Amino acid sequence: MKMHRLGKTDLLVSRICLGTMTFGEQNTEADAHAQLDYALERGINFIDTAEMYPVPPSAGTQGATERFIGTWLKKTGKRHDIVLATKAAGPNANQTWIRGGRHNLDPANIRAALDASLQRLQTDHVDLYQLHWPSRNVPIFGANSFEPKKERNSVPIEDTLGALDDLVKAGKIRHVGVSNESPWGVCEYVKQSETKGLPRIATIQNLYNLTARAFETTLLDEVCYREDVSLLAYSPLAFGQLSAKYVDDPQAVGRLTIYPPTWSPRYLRPMVVEATKEYAALARANGMTPAQMALAWCYSRWFVASTIIGATTLAQLKENIDAESIVLSDEVVKAIDGIHARYTNPGQ
Template sequence: MKMNKLGSSDIEVSHFCLGSMTWGTQNTAEEGHAQIDRALDAGINFIDTAEMYPVNPISAETVGRTEEIIGQWFARDKRRDEVVLASKHSGEGMQHARDGAPISSDTIPGAIEGSLKRLQTDYIDLYQFHWPNRGSYMFRKNWTFDPSGQNRAETIAHMEDALGALQREVERGTIRAFGLSNESAWGLTQWAAVAERTGGPRPISVQNEYSLMCRLADTDVSETCVNEQIDMLAFSPLAAGLLTGKYQGGKIPAGSRLSLNEDLGGRVTPRAFEAVAAYLEVAQKHGLDPVQMALVWCATRPFMGSVIFGATSLEQLDVALGGADLTLSDEVMADLDAAHKSHPMPY
């Protein structure tokens, strides 16, 4: 398993990261624990979660349950030192956390304490803001994105306020490093600049959606990541399961994400299935498993720190883990580029 240092930090993570957002809805605690065991045995040392997890669905009754499941594993196995743990502070509008309050110096200490209690640990290695207070163009909002209503002065003041609170948490030892999620190139640059000016923790990562079918990060965000030493953590690298091929031909497997979310968060379009077919053809041509091909392709990107994937069964997990040491040939990469040019932005 290849290891990478995140951003400018000394935190070393596996280039595959185990996602946890189904633990507590689609997966039981026992299944989540089994996934952690299997992943660590395969060389993964990185687990990503969030205070609002699980999803499918998100509800007041389940918020925080995934962190509790991870905490139970820590209490059972006493292997906290073997895991780089990432969690997230929900952004403005998340009604099941602090009645939807925006991220601020008032919310950060309590949110961290809540996560620490549920996780049964004294510290979080990477603490991330789940989405910006000012909003985000992620999750298909790029099609109608309009930043003209933003207030630059308020945004910068918020960053200064939040970084002050985060620095106090670093000094307390409750978090080791700071990361962002669903952030833009401009936002990343401003967070880095404010951190340098104020002495707050500099962001070392950004967790954005990224896959063969969602490549919004390829230009401005990738340039920012490289120049500002902010590594990307790709989420939905399998396009919410589309790139596995299991939904082709109108199939909806029982218990699958599509059986619970009829449009996969806006990803289900006729063009999406056409794009999937093109990528499946590349995998078949070169004798590759499409899941492993998609994950490894993400890991090859020059701005990538780790690729976050989830599984709802050990069988799915084993398929993904089987690609950990896979190398894609120049011919495969060229065919993937050609498929992308033929099927850009399918959703």
């Protein structure tokens, strides 16, 4: 398993990260522990979670994912064998069960969020603490255009970094990162850290897959390269759509059929389905499953430090990890880019 350094930190992580947002919803505690055991056996040392998980988010399950990881850490004693990352939720008026609906990125909320996560995880620190989405108005989760009319009061980035600085000094956080951020956001975080002597973001966790390549087209790749901020790519299989299981069987059991279509409509767009058909045909014509090709492509991108994979079964997890050894030919990459030219970012 190849290892990559995150930003300017001393953290060396596997280029595959185990995502855990199904733990507590689609996966039981026993399932979660089995996945964590298997991931470590295969050389994965990087685990990503969030206070909001599992998804879809709900009052009844919130925090279960971190609790499952915490019981695994206590049972196995493997805390020092992994790089553990979690995230603090940004503002969302609909999620009133998180910190009483007052969840933002101000100092009091960040402290409360982290302390609760540490308790659930049964550890005294996290290696990477990420801001799940911005406090300010920014297009995320399927919205892809900035709208000034949606401006709202937000916590200044300097204040958020100040709160994180206190927690780094307290030994509760080793390094910090952002998620669902824009080029402006990355630049502002770096500027504030460098001018005010505050913690420097090491990572950005953003959407990236064959149907959503805006990380390239918005020049976030250049910004992150020049500022030494590492991309943690999430949703590399577009909620399972790029495995082509829904193309092969529209009623296949998975997130896109179990939950209401309003939860993840971007991956149900007709253009996403059409693009998936072409990617699947290309993969199969070259001796790969659609999931293997989609993941091998993501693993191989020069700007992806680690790709966050999730699975509901050990068989799926094995297939996803096995794709790490696949080297795509220049011809296949060229064909992928040709499909992308016809179906540009339909899942963004």
